[in-house]
Amino acid sequence: MSSAGRSHPTPADGLSFPTSLGTSTADEIRLLGQDLATDLMGKVGFGELAFWLVSMRRPTPAETRVFEAVLVALADHGFTPTALAARLTYLSAPDSLQGALAAGLLGGGSRFLGVTEDCGAYLHAVIGTQDGPLPADDDGWDAVALEAVRATRAAGRLVPGLGHPVHKVRDPRTAVLIGIAEEEGLRGPHLRLFEAIGRVHEQVLGRRLPLNGAGVCGAALADLGLPVELLRGFALLARAAGLLGHIAEERRRPIGMDTYLAVDGNATYVAPDSGEPPG
Incomplete structure (x- = not known):
């Protein structure tokens, strides 16, 4: 049965899963204590909402400006390993947009984004x-x-x-x-x-x-x-936009195949015990 055909189950006695984020009924979606449709849509920017979701408080306009400047600063930085991972994954599996996007995000670590x-x-x-x-x-x-x-x-x-x-x-x-x-x-x-x-x-x-x-x-x-323990998440949030842009560009003007062929065509055999290419 599709999700549209299911109704929410009645909570079992003694079970409780508290959340301050989103809940929904047949007639309403609530997010952060607000009515999503009437209180937030068209009235709250995405960056502002992301800050609010994590901090549990609505940021001031000054905080929103700094926060969104951070997101813009981290969105894209060219053909980084994260962007190449997304493009090459999309080349290999164009039927899996989510896989390509995830591949790029998984590369966010101690050298890039982290x-x-x-x-x-x-x-x-x-x-x-x-x-x-x-x-x-x-x-x-x-x-x-x-x-x-x-x-x-x-x-x-x-x-x-x-x-x-x-x-x-x-x-x-x-x-x-x-x-x-x-x-x-x-x-x-x-x-x-x-x-x-x-x-x-x-x-x-x-x-x-x-x-x-x-x-x-x-x-x-x-x-x-x-929270400093979550700061990498904001970098990944920003980079998700950049990666989606790279995937869109890969569809318009692909470089993934050329990248793969350039590496494969210049692969040089190295003897396992020497660490050097054969003479």
Whole structure:
């Protein structure tokens, strides 16, 4: 029987599955305590709704602007591994749009997209170790950042949010997002610490690296009070739009087959015990 032909079962005695998200009856759909059709549709933007669904509070216009700027910043960055995974999966299974989209999203990890969460969590942890009030000026934040970078380096770990495979000097998204947060009064401790890391890390690492866009997005999301454990989800939400765009373009102007043939046609046999191509 189709879902349209089924009615909701009557709750069994003693069973309860509480939710503050969506419920429906034959006549109404409720979402976040609102009537979906009359209170939300056409009145709430998708980014605003996504924020609301996670935080259980409606964001202010200022928060919505920063949040949606993050989504735009993370939507697409060219032929990244996530985009190629989606395109090649679509090439292999054009009957499975959902598979292609999922393939791209599954590639969101510590090198691509996941840095948003990694950086937000890192900054949040550093801030959480501070005793007393947080710094009131750049010098104070620089001292906190310097200690954190030194400790991270001593532990043999990388500072998330530093460096980018393409933008070697400056990530164009970083200053813009910081500026938007400043304009909206939402340049909080996570962004200030991230900026301080950008100023002092060269003293420890011996080289200057740009603050990347994924990292600044994590800092901005953390300053909005969103759970740092879920920040990767927002990066994936943004990238879903970009991946859908890549799949649409793959239909219009395909590159998947050429990509596959280029790799396959240039495959070189390497002897299992040598690690080098045969001479």
